[in-house]
Amino acid sequence: MKNSTTSKDMTSETKMDDLQFRRSIYADPSSLDEDIIAAQNDDPAKKQLAQELCMLDERIKQAMSIPVPDDLCDKLLLRQTLKSHQQNKRKSRIHLALAASVAIIAGIVVNYLQFSNSYNYDNLGDYALAHVYYEQGSFSNSTNAKVSLDSLNQKMVTFNGSFSDSMGELIAADYCRFDGMKSLHLVFKGVTDTVAVFVVPKKEHLEFVDKFHDDNLQGESLSYQENDIIVVANKNESLSQWQRAISNNINWSI
Amino acid sequence: MATKQVRYEALVKGLHSDLYRYAYWLTHDKQVSEDLVQETFLRAWRALDSLKDEKAAKSWLITILRRENARRFERKRFDMSEYEEDSIMDTQSTSTEQEIENEWLRDKIAQLPPEYSEPLVLQILGGYSGEDIAKLLDLNKNTVMTRLFRARNQLKEALEKEPEKARFLHEK
Numbered sequence: 001m002k003n004s005t006t007s008k009d010m011t012s013e014t015k016m017d018d019l020q021f022r023r024s025i026y027a028d029p030s031s032l033d034e035d036i037i038a039a040q041n042d043d044p045a046k047k048q049l050a051q052e053l054c055m056l057d058e059r060i061k062q063a064m065s066i067p068v069p070d071d072l073c074d075k076l077l078l079r080q081t082l083k084s085h086q087q088n089k090r091k092s093r094i095h096l097a098l099a100a101s102v103a104i105i106a107g108i109v110v111n112y113l114q115f116s117n118s119y120n121y122d123n124l125g126d127y128a129l130a131h132v133y134y135e136q137g138s139f140s141n142s143t144n145a146k147v148s149l150d151s152l153n154q155k156m157v158t159f160n161g162s163f164s165d166s167m168g169e170l171i172a173a174d175y176c177r178f179d180g181m182k183s184l185h186l187v188f189k190g191v192t193d194t195v196a197v198f199v200v201p202k203k204e205h206l207e208f209v210d211k212f213h214d215d216n217l218q219g220e221s222l223s224y225q226e227n228d229i230i231v232v233a234n235k236n237e238s239l240s241q242w243q244r245a246i247s248n249n250i251n252w253s254i
Numbered sequence: 255m256a257t258k259q260v261r262y263e264a265l266v267k268g269l270h271s272d273l274y275r276y277a278y279w280l281t282h283d284k285q286v287s288e289d290l291v292q293e294t295f296l297r298a299w300r301a302l303d304s305l306k307d308e309k310a311a312k313s314w315l316i317t318i319l320r321r322e323n324a325r326r327f328e329r330k331r332f333d334m335s336e337y338e339e340d341s342i343m344d345t346q347s348t349s350t351e352q353e354i355e356n357e358w359l360r361d362k363i364a365q366l367p368p369e370y371s372e373p374l375v376l377q378i379l380g381g382y383s384g385e386d387i388a389k390l391l392d393l394n395k396n397t398v399m400t401r402l403f404r405a406r407n408q409l410k411e412a413l414e415k416e417p418e419k420a421r422f423l424h425e426k
Contacts, residue, residue: 022403023399023400023403024399026402026403026406026407026410027384027399027400027402027403027406028377028384028399028402029406052410053406053410056406056409056410056413057378057406059355059356059359060359060363060374060378060409061378061379062352062356062359063355063356063357063359063360063363064275064279064360064363064375064378064379065275065379066275066278066360068270068271068274068275069274069284069288072270072274072288072291073266073267073270075288075292076266076270076291076292076295077263077266079292079295079296080259080262080266080295080296080299083296083299084259
């Protein structure tokens with residue numbers, strides 16, 4: 001369309017031909033192109049065509065300007081407001097859910113760290129020490145003995161074992177979870193402090209260690225067919241004596 | 255957040271009419287046009303940060319709307335039917351002579367092939383230059399000018415077949 005500029009360069013006398021004019025004016029009746037305006041000024045017929053087309057455009061514009069639904073604008077604004085409101089609501093719900101999840105996970109982790117299947121301890125000894133420290137406050141050497149041999153043996157049924165004779169003053173005998181395994185935790189009166197005896201089913205994930213200690217406590221484990229027996233006490237106790245007493249006393253039913 | 259809301263409201267208020275009319279001439283269906291405009295503004299909201307220049311907002315929205323319309327086409331390819339002539343505009347009780355003429359002309363515009371009517375809508379309603387239209391529709395400018403020529407040519411011929419309707423062309 002715009003090759004008119006080149007024709008103008010050739011000679012100012014050159015006029016836009018009719019076809020060219022028609023095509024241009026039909027494509028854009030309100031064109032401000034110099035050549036098109038010049039052509040209109042030179043030729044009343046062209047001017048009239050241009051005016052007709054401008055009027056046509058005016059009419060087309062009117063026809064095209066169909067009524068817009070009155071409520072469209074409000075709808076668009078309202079919808080957006082609702083949407084962002086919902087998003088905020090959803091966000092706060094997500095936050096709540098996140099907080100709840102964190103709380104639950106925290107709970108699980110705490111549990112896990114205490115007694116559970118966690119394999120936080122490499123061997124029996126470490127775990128036994130930790131267990132004794134954890135319950136240190138619960139038992140005192142001065143407590144009077146209160147667990148009878150019978151009730152001890154009732155508890156020992158779980159482990160298919162029994163004691164034929166009392167091995168000392170038994171302060172407490174309770175099932176506990178020993179690194180996730182149901183175990184029996186016995187607390188005897190010792191020389192200066194309580195002596196802990198654990199009856200623990202054999203499991204693979206804890207490495208068996210026969211002797212262990214830290215600064216305050218020492219421990220000895222003895223392996224039986226189905227169970228391990230671990231004795232933990234302070235350094236005033238003779239653990240081997242305890243173990244001997246146990247092995248002399250214990251009867252395994254299988 | 256507040257500024258985003260303000261920008262959005264300005265866009266809606268300033269441009270929803272243009273967009274709705276453009277959608278109407280694209281789809282010939284009022285309900286579909288409304289849906290398209292809603293979908294367009296929804297997407298615009300999500301992408302509002304990518305609009306750097308408010309002056310480009312209209313073209314930006316038109317581009318989104320065209321894309322939405324193309325998507326609609328893909329979805330509805332199978333149940334698209336030729337629009338029925340009388341469903342183009344609802345039968346408003348057209349009282350004035352001018353309204354009757356408008357109606358008649360709308361019908362003619364609706365009968366134009368879409369590749370002719372679309373640039374015409376953009377030029378006349380949107381106020382876009384041939385170059386702008388070429389950019390919007392991803393065509394070259396000569397093609398756009400040819401289509402504009404044909405669109406007007408067909409409308410004018412239709413008018414001239416019915417001298418009654420063509421009367422206004424010669425008034426004044």
